[in-house]
Amino acid sequence: MCLLCPPTSVAPSSPWSARRAFLLAAGASVSAPVLAQVDVGSASSLRKLVPAETLENSAAQQYRQMLEQARAKRALAPEGHPQLQRLHTIARRLIPFTAPWNDRAKHWRWEVNLIGSPQINAFCMPGGKIAFYTGILEQLKLTDDEAAMIMGHEMAHALREHARERLAKTQGTNLALRLGSQLLGLGDLGQAAAGLGGQLLTLQFSRSDESEADLVGLELAARAGYDPAASVSLWKKMGNATGSQQGGLAFLSTHPSGPARIKELEQNVPKVQGLYEAARRPG
């Protein structure tokens, strides 16, 4: 386990803090930053049906459970593992560029862990809880630039609150009805969102979420000095891996590689090339 950021105080659980959390969530901004080079527009306002802080707390709990399970199977990479250190270096370079994409990210306790598993998989849960499986690094023989593209993509899902939006859409009718009836206290709303946490690892994002994550991730990685061209080589590797690799293909089934995805990335590489070159320039 690695805590990349200093711990922030955890608000006590009380009706008052639940109310405050809701107000913070409602006011949080997830617009695209003014200086963004890629064009993804504003995040869906539907996501506001699910309080961000409650979802992040729920994700953190689920992340802890997952790490415990991995540790019990002796599949959690120890602090000194070279591949984990490599991931930490990438995360440390990307994190400073995340805040403009989401006000809340300034307060996230980002974590990066490596799980020993042949599965081609990686994710970032709401609140910045990242995991890579050894399978994605080893089977795709990812360069640092390509691993940074994956990490940027996964961070972008969290920054653009795609899980929150997806949960709001799947649970939306139910929550909206209860909200509309004005019978639902904020504590109840928080509980409803906490119950959604169990679905976080099995969520399937939409194609537009995937496209957004590709572009925001591309820009994050370019600003951190990772070669934008690696986004194209990465998805070509993913495409070649489909159906021919050992281990689970969960990531590939939720992240189909194809000509459309690669073409969109190719079109966006020139937009962030200047950011990459500026980041590489000494001084």
Ligand SMILES: [Zn+2]
């Ligand atoms: Zn994705």
